[in-house]
Amino acid sequence: MKVEIWSDIMCPFCYIGKRKFENALKQFADRETVEVKWRSFELDPNMQAVPGQSIHEMLAERKGVSVEEGKRMNDYMGNVAAEVGLHYDFDRMIPTNTFLAHRFLHLASAHGLQDAGEERVFAAYFAEGKNVGDLATLAQLGAEIGLDAAEVTRTLETDAYTQQVRLDEYEAQQVGARGVPFFVFNDKYAVSGAQPTELFLEVLEKVRSEEKPVVVAGQAGAACDVDGNC
Template sequence: MKVEIWSDIMCPFCYIGKRKFENALQQFAGRETVEVQWRSFELDPNMQTVPGQSIHELLAARKGVSVEQGKQMNDHMAVIAAEVGLHYDFDRMIPTNTFLAHRFLHLAAAHGLQDAAEERVFAAYFVEGKNVGDLNTLAQLGAELGLDAMEVTRLLETEAYAQQVRLDEYEAQQVGARGVPFFVFNNKYAVSGAQPSELFLEVLQKVQSEEQPVVVAGAEGAACDVDGAC
């Protein structure tokens, strides 16, 4: 079974959705057969880092509310995150364009480290207050994952993996993803948003049941068995 997940690093519900899906996967009997592929999605491709701007100020400006109201919204989101064991620190978060980070995730995927990199970048942004739009930060995170920091820097200084990010975003449009997280199961069923783990588990089980061969009840027909008897 293949599960594709479109997400953006700055999306608080994407990290929450990751945890909820993982919780469902832990309860799923066929979890070893599930292939998870993370896909890139930029909520704001034109996002620019404004030195000194807090995430509270950014949210307030976008929602047309006061900074205090923006902080209250983020505090509420922190409570939601805590319900799945995530400890968001909105006071330390650094709003940034995520295109470079998405390229980094594709680089990690090329080394078989996609899921680990996704987790590491989410934690760096939401929990540790790191600037995931900074090349040196990404090189450090890559080194923690076992990648060569100099190679990470060298590749990200070029246009490496930019095309892969753009392809993910194009395919998001094709499958109808207008927001994230967005989960697609076997290119057939889609789940939008950080849904409850119970729903993810239900979809996993449904897809698994459809993958099983259908046995038609009735008398056995003529056949040969694995021992060569006919």
């Protein structure tokens, strides 16, 4: 079974959705047959980081509310994250453009480390106050998951994986993803948002039931077998 997940590093619901989906996978009997592919999605491709601006100030500016209200909104999101065992430290978060981080994740994928990369970058941004739009930071994170830091630096100093990010974003439009996280199962079923674990499990089981052949009890019908018997 193939599951594609469109996601952005700066999206708080994407990390929460990752946990909820993982919890569903743990309960899914055929989890070893599920292939998960993370896809790039930029919520704000034109974002320009403002040095010294806090995440509370950025949210307040975008929502047209006070900084205090922005902090209350972030506190609420932190409580939602805590329900699935995640710690969001909004006071330390560094708002940044995520394009470089998406390219980094494609590099991680090329080395079979895509999920490890997603997890590490999410934790770095939401819990550790690291700037995931910084090349040196990404090289360090890469080394922590098993990549060569020098290769990360060399690769991201070029335009490598730019086309892959843009293709993911184009395909997001084709499948109707207007927000993230956005999950697509076997190119057939789409789930939008950080839905409850129970819903993810229900979809996994439905897709698996459709993949398996239907066996009808009763007298065998006319058929030919792989040995040439008809």
